[in-house]
Amino acid sequence: MGGTNTYLTAMRQWRQGLCKDHRWCILIVADPDALASALALKRIMQHRVKSVDIVRVNEVTRPDNLAMIRYLRIPVKPLQVEKLSTYDHFAVVDSQPNHHACFKNITFDLVIDHHPLPAEPYTAAAFYDVRPNVGATSSIMTRYLQGLRITPSPLLATALLYGIRTDTASFERSGGEDDFRAYQWLSRHADTAVLRRILRSEYLRDWLPLFSRAFRSLVDCRGNGAQAWLGDVSSADLLVAVADFFTRVHGLRWIAVSGIVGKTTVVVIFRGDGGRDIGRMADACFYDVGSAGGHRRLARAEFPVSAIPAGTKPQDFVLHRLQTRKLRAITAVRSAPPADPTPDTRDHEMAEVSS
Incomplete structure (x- = not known):
């Protein structure tokens, strides 16, 4: 897929093809960008499939990330391998199928990420969007929300805003025009009071x-x-x-x-x-x-x-x-x-x- 408009066209077509009988599992290596991106994808799929679960393959221990999950009410579950058979479709965001051992035997129908492409790109996904030139996957997901004319709730907007902040180090380490535009748009919808609570939750007693x-x-x-x-x-x-x-x-x-x-x-x-x-x-x-x-x-x-x-x-x-x-x-x-x-x-x- 080429430019942003091409990605949006492909996303619209993919979304229209979703089936009410499908049970989806969004697998993530949980960090702020992954959590926010998964929450956005769940919103995009909402009411178009039977169920969507966000499942993490790692433990969440950092207090700021625990605060993010708590304050933004992110419904993320720990991986239980024996329950994977209850899903018929799998997605991965802010990561790629070769990034984690738990992904090895899973066929992914959707891959969205901003990290470097592997030597051999994944070809099994019906929807594949990997853009290493973007600072955060949350920025990619924000553009999809805009293109689909979905207004994020304050909690979703806050999650995506925080995802961009962390992966770009508040634009000190990375981030380009796509990230800046996404951040500005999200700022109009986010709950800044909740964001401050998350940012202050850095340490455990x-x-x-x-x-x-x-x-x-x-x-x-x-x-x-x-x-x-x-x-x-x-x-x-x-x-x-x-x-x-x-x-x-x-x-x-x-x-x-x-x-x-x-x-x-x-x-x-x-x-x-x-x-x-x-x-x-x-x-x-x-x-x-x-x-x-x-x-x-x-x-x-x-x-x-x-x-x-x-x-x-x-x-x-x-x-x-x-x-x-x-x-x-x-x-x-x-x-x-x-x-x-x-x-x-x-x-x-x-x-x-x-x-």
Whole structure:
């Protein structure tokens, strides 16, 4: 399919072909953009099929995403594999069939996404719309609502608005004309009071001891940066939350928050102000012991605990790499292409490192 008008024509034809007897399942890797896009698709299909369920394949643990689901009344269900046979049609939004193991044996009738195309595009879907040049799938869904002359409810408009905000980092990292126009249109329909409540729901009370641990362990690094070591944590989400907090500290140009997840894997979450390429920094420091990379302002590295030399504390190993390899290694790789994003860089991070 070609331009926007072609997509709209195809959507109208697809919608007209929906059958009242069909039971649809919209599968998502739950993050704000996916949740909002699924809610919009459900609205588009409303009253034209027998049922539409939104089903997530990952756990939702981030408090802002939990607040989004609660305040916007998003009817999302956890995946129960044994119940998939009760559906006769499947859709996936803000993701593609090759993005998650749970999608492997499912034939999708609809795919809508904004992430890069795979080497071999999916050909089984009756409706296929993947546009990597758009900043958020929520922007694509907003254009469909406009083209179908569907006025979103305040809750749906708020969800789509929040989806665009998170995937474009409020237009600091990505976003083009399609995203701006969608955001402006949605702003006229959204509930700004509810949006503020979601934006303020960043932390759980149980997380507060982690911040104390981070403050006590904070060590300055070169270039007005710092490292905080949290030790054993139950989820990388906790590292992300603490790292995001430190981006609000004046004068701190970048932060690396690290810990051990599941007793076996060291995860380092990087955040920066854009003054230096954080994705390149992550790659330079840890490329030889695990996976690392990201964008200019955010990145992630992870490697097995077994990669740390015997007798060396994990926090000392991380700090040593940040202190001694950073500048030298970045100079060496400066001419190389940008590192591929790791799962954390699909803000709110593809599999609930934003959910």
